[in-house]
Amino acid sequence: MTKKHFGTLLGGSAIWLAMSGLAVADVTAAEVWDSWKSYSESIGQNVTVGSESNSGGTLTLNEVNIAMEVPDGKISGTLERLELRERGDGTVAITMSPVYPMSISVNPPDGDEVDLTLLVRQDGMELIASGSRDALTYDFRAAEVSVDVDKMFVGGQDFAPKINIKMNDLGGKYAMTEGDLRHVTSAATAATLQVDVDFKDPESGSTVVVSGTVKDLVSDSMATLPKEMDMEDPAWVFGGDFGATGTFASGASDYTMTINNGTDTFTSAGSSATSALRFSMLDGVIAYGGGSTETKMQLSGSQIPFPQLALGMEETAFDLKMPVSQTEEPTSFGLITKLIGLDAGEEIWSMFDPGQVLPHDPATLIIDVSGKLKWLLDISDAEAVAAAGDAPPAEIHALSVNDITLAVAGASVQGTGDFTFDPTDTVTFDGIPAPTGEANFTIVGANGLIDRLIQMGLLPEDQAMGARMMLGMFARPADGEDTLTSKIEVKGDGSVFANGMQLQ
Numbered sequence: 210m211t212k213k214h215f216g217t218l219l220g221g222s223a224i225w226l227a228m229s230g231l232a233v234a235d236v237t238a239a240e241v242w243d244s245w246k247s248y249s250e251s252i253g254q255n256v257t258v259g260s261e262s263n264s265g266g267t268l269t270l271n272e273v274n275i276a277m278e279v280p281d282g283k284i285s286g287t288l289e290r291l292e293l294r295e296r297g298d299g300t301v302a303i304t305m306s307p308v309y310p311m312s313i314s315v316n317p318p319d320g321d322e323v324d325l326t327l328l329v330r331q332d333g334m335e336l337i338a339s340g341s342r343d344a345l346t347y348d349f350r351a352a353e354v355s356v357d358v359d360k361m362f363v364g365g366q367d368f369a370p371k372i373n374i375k376m377n378d379l380g381g382k383y384a385m386t387e388g389d390l391r392h393v394t395s396a397a398t399a400a401t402l403q404v405d406v407d408f409k410d411p412e413s414g415s416t417v418v419v420s421g422t423v424k425d426l427v428s429d430s431m432a433t434l435p436k437e438m439d440m441e442d443p444a445w446v447f448g449g450d451f452g453a454t455g456t457f458a459s460g461a462s463d464y465t466m467t468i469n470n471g472t473d474t475f476t477s478a479g480s481s482a483t484s485a486l487r488f489s490m491l492d493g494v495i496a497y498g499g500g501s502t503e504t505k506m507q508l509s510g511s512q513i514p515f516p517q518l519a520l521g522m523e524e525t526a527f528d529l530k531m532p533v534s535q536t537e538e539p540t541s542f543g544l545i546t547k548l549i550g551l552d553a554g555e556e557i558w559s560m561f562d563p564g565q566v567l568p569h570d571p572a573t574l575i576i577d578v579s580g581k582l583k584w585l586l587d588i589s590d591a592e593a594v595a596a597a598g599d600a601p602p603a604e605i606h607a608l609s610v611n612d613i614t615l616a617v618a619g620a621s622v623q624g625t626g627d628f629t630f631d632p633t634d635t636v637t638f639d640g641i642p643a644p645t646g647e648a649n650f651t652i653v654g655a656n657g658l659i660d661r662l663i664q665m666g667l668l669p670e671d672q673a674m675g676a677r678m679m680l681g682m683f684a685r686p687a688d689g690e691d692t693l694t695s696k697i698e699v700k701g702d703g704s705v706f707a708n709g710m711q712l713q
Contacts, residue, residue, distance in 0.1 A: 238268035238293035240342055241301050248385075252438050253277055266295035282315030286329075296337075303336040310359075321364035328357045343387040350380040361408075370408030376426075377401045390450055391434040399426040402459075415470040423484075425460030446490070447534055447589040454489040475510035493534025500526035500547070515556045523550025523571070530579075533588060539581035539606040546576045566661050568619035575615075580608040583632075604632040610648060619661075620654035628699065637703040645701040652684055652693040683707045 242261075249256050259272025269292050276285040289306040296302055309329040316322040333352035340346045358372035381397030406419040432453040463480035482503035489496045504525060508518040526547040532540035550571040558569050582605045586593045594602070610626035626648025634643040659676055662668035668676075684693035685708050698706040705713040 236299055236301065236339070236341060238263065238266060238295050238301055241293045241303065241338060242268055242270065244342075244345070249275060251391075251436060266297075268293045279315070281317045282313065282323075284311065284313050286311035300337050300339040303338065305331065305334065307331055322362075324360070324362040325358060326360040328359050330355045330357070340384075345385050347383040348381075349383065353377050354379055366411045368408050368411065370406070372408070373403075373405045375401075375403045377403075389436075391436060393432045393434065394430065396429045397427075400424065402426055404464075413470060415468065417466070417468050419464065419466045421462070421464035423459045423462040426457070427459070428455065428457045430455035447493070447587075452491045454491065455487065457486045459484045473511045475508075475512070477506065477508050479504070479506040481505070490533070493536065494530060494532050494540060496528070496530040498526070498528030498545070500524065518556050519552075519554035520557075521550075521552040521554070521571075522548060525549070532582065532584060535584045535587045539583040541579065542582055543579035544576065545578075546574070548572070548574045561667075562665065564665070566665050567658075570616075570619065572617040573614060573621075575612050577612040578608060578610055581606045605630050605642060606632065608644075608646075618658055620652075620658040622650060622652050624648055624650035626697075631701060634701070637701070643701050643703070644699050647696060647698040650684070650695040650697075651687070652680070652695065653689065654691050655680060655693060656691050682710075682712075 246256050254275050254277045257274045257276075258270050259274075261268065261270045263269075269290070270288075271290055273288040273291050274285065275287075276283065286309060288309055291306075292304045294302045294304075307330060309331070311327040311329060313325040313327065314323070331351055331354050334349070334354070335351070336347060336349045338345060338347050353375060355373060355375040358370050361368045361370050361372075376399045378400035379397065380399075381395065383395045384393070386392040402423040404419065404421045406417065409416045430453070433451065435450040461480070461482055462484060463478070465478045466476065468475045480503075481501040484499070484501045486499035487497070501522075502524050504522045506520045508520075509516065524547060526545065526549075528543065528545040530541065530543040532542060534540075550573065552571045555569070558565075558567075562569075582603050584603045585600075586597055586602055588594060588602065607630065608626075608628045610624060613622070613624040615622050626646060628644045628646030628648075630642035630644050632642045635641065637643045656677070659668065659673050663670060663673050680693060683697070684695040686692070687694040696706075696708050700706075703713065704711060
């Protein structure tokens, strides 16, 4: 079983559990149950009940089974008992069996069949519903919620894993408003998230042991959903009725992982001070980003020629913004990647600079670009994508280089630029829409780096001379020691200039 399949199973199960277990309430017990069934059916779930009774404002449901078809498989779970009690103040208290078994079966055409049995445990769960039939709010809290993998068969073989995911001190709200569309908001916190994994591959005998902890979790989300959602066809996500935003943040986190195949071992450990993720899909534009601070990682193993390799980063960040809907006019896009204060550790530096000729300062890489592009086809339409063949699916109209920075080994390059593109001219630059614009760069320490590489024997003198000539062609001296600047201009007629000198 691949990591991709395993992650998809657990991630899908968690989403299904959250949607099925929390979004179920209204001002009366009967309306709560009707709301649950209506929502479950709208997302493709089949709900059946062994028996039910309603007495004194309390609706009791026994053997509540929820089943759902997913690509190449199915998910099902059974609540032994579900009780909905009207509290006499317009609110409803919901209690469920402390253990909730779930079964997941996936049989992909290009992989092994996977069968999982999960046990969801809820310790001290309190769920209170309030509001009106069309505007419900759910307040929840629990001392502990955990998921255990009770059984796992891959290709018919029993992995007998020990996998536990546990959250402590949960609390939050979940609200749903019904209308022409369904509006859902949620906010939740948890003191800790603990993950423990221990299993052995029955074929190879390899063992994997993973343990990790995340503290101070906070999440918020909002979604606007159509009343009917076909989970087999994701095209509805690209429709105008769907929109969603969400954020997730956490405090300190750490993990350890050990892999042992009987001959070789590998150990990895890491930590970070803070982490964050955010996403949105609004008005046909998807955005996804996040980052972490004070990230550290240590690697060791029988195949690593050092007792330990250590990596550290002061800050990591990424952001992606991209249109996903076909529009008449170009739409904004953007990409940001940051690796700030990357410290490779002396073990790695010693592999190619044992004499410490180069400065071992932490490195930095920043890529920040934005612009406008236009999709030429509907990317949610598989037939349209296939029919396009090798034709470009989109055309770029503008590109801004907000920041390109690379600093390593005592040298740095920093640049900015702006370009526009003519999509009607793909001849001048051989298939690329003709660009017009300029980019400006500042280069510091390049000659010093070349000198040090010569001293280390990594760069022959003749190649160093060629590198200096190339710098002289594209850059010119500026204020500051070992500082160069370069201005690259591109004309729509195909001409290219460097510092005013025509290169093409």
